Amino acid sequence: MLKTDSGLLSTDLDKVVKPNVVFLQQCGLGACDIAKLCIRVPRMLTTNPERVRAMVACAERLGMPRGSGMFRQTLQPVAFLSEEKIATKLDYLKKTFRWSDAQVSIAARKYPSLLRTSSGALQQRSQFLLWEVGVEPAYIAHRPIILGYSMEG
Known part of the structure; x- marks a missing residue:
């Protein structure tokens, strides 16, 4: 430390x-x-x-x-994100992954590091998972760890 x-x-x-x-x-x-x-x-x-x-x-x-x-x-x-930045990130997740408030809450509880993931990385993952692979938004919300995986992997 x-x-x-x-x-x-x-x-x-x-x-x-x-x-x-x-x-x-x-x-x-x-x-x-x-x-x-x-x-x-x-x-x-x-x-x-x-x-x-x-x-x-x-x-x-x-x-x-x-x-x-x-x-x-x-x-x-x-730890050091403002309430405003967290709210902005949660709104971004709702729009990007077409999640409801409940789904955003589930995803944030299951994978809190999602709040630290850059908007660009989230956008790439949403395009790949939703549009190229055809994964349902609800599936991702219940398994948000997949958003932390490498795109190459």
Whole structure:
């Protein structure tokens, strides 16, 4: 973590780091989960505790309950995205894959990294899967991991 975010050395442990760790533990994350999260999102422990609470609230609004197996994976993509950017990405997914609100919610819960996938990559995958292969939008919504696969593969 120190290799990618040396801010930990200058952050107040009692006012920032410890409250963030305690809050994440209250959300159902164990020490290993917090460590894995911080490897992916090093600023998670050094950011303002109110921002960490906002990240958790955002993950919950996406339908991911605290303590679930995917909760940590959902915190990664929403960590430093604004509510507006997330809403924009969800709208883009609805339009690009012709999904309903429920289908977007299913896809985001099953594959939260979808929120980090670029619009260009999503557009390519939608054209290939929907138009060239003929896959139904509902099929993709229930198996969104296929959107993370390599196009060449």
